[in-house]
Amino acid sequence: MNKYIVIASTFLLFACNNTEQPVEVVDEVNVEITKHGEDITEEGAITPAEFLTQLEGKDSLATKLATTIDEVCQKKGCWMMLDLGNGTAMRVSFKDYGFFVPKDAAGKLAIVQGVAKMDTTDVATLKHYAEDAKAPQEEIDAITEPEINYSFEAVGVIIKGESTTPNEE
Template sequence: MSFTFLAIAQPPAGDAKPGETYGEKINASDALSFADVVKKVKGGNDFTNVKFTAKVTDVCPKKGCWLKLEVPQGEEVMVKMKDYAFFLPVAAKGKTVAIEGEVFMKTTSVAELKHYAEDAKKSQAEIDAIKEPQKEVRVTAKGIVIVD
């Protein structure tokens, strides 16, 4: 007799309450403004280790393996977890977080952009409309703490 178990990937459970940490343990003290960090990165300065605060606008509904952050100019910035080592609950959407990690410019391929659109459950028309790579600010997080 043989049994097959199917594990369905899903984001971690939880309410993403203030003080909860994901990945490396960090705190929000001495965190920079994310708008200032983005401005410097767009000006050619990458950060290999920086701590900043920002509002979460979206979380991967499949696993919590990526999130998007609000930038005051109406943009969003994609965050991935370092070494795919931790995930964030979808309850973090709309919350302010402090993130420590790397911030840099990246050209994201059409295939990767379509993958994220599929994860975010975008319509097929929206996915098909992705035709060109996109140069964007990216974050690789090593630790995240919920601020409020």
């Protein structure tokens, strides 16, 4: 009888020792790259912070910028808004209306090459626009500082985005 107890105990001891390693399921990440307009490369693209520094004191700048797409025209993809990282966005149009970007590109990384422009709308003009829009007087009176606007005419765009494909095991 003791013999059976020892054999059963040994069997149970080895049965509890699970040597099987857990299998980790990893999703495959594919980076989709699409090009629009002129054939450009990623080399030399600057960050939004570098862009704002280089544009300071100028009204225009020929450059290549890499940043996130905030919004895309949902009618044709004929413009997009890029995040400048300082709470503002910059409207990007495409040279000679010659190309468009995918309407589902928001949230993806864009590398744009072209000419950026900065202009300032003075307080009087901003108040005039508000009056034309029939804004309440309190809103018109609250306009006390000029508005800085950024625009970009792109000759070429690269859009990079990730798509995840689950691994099936």
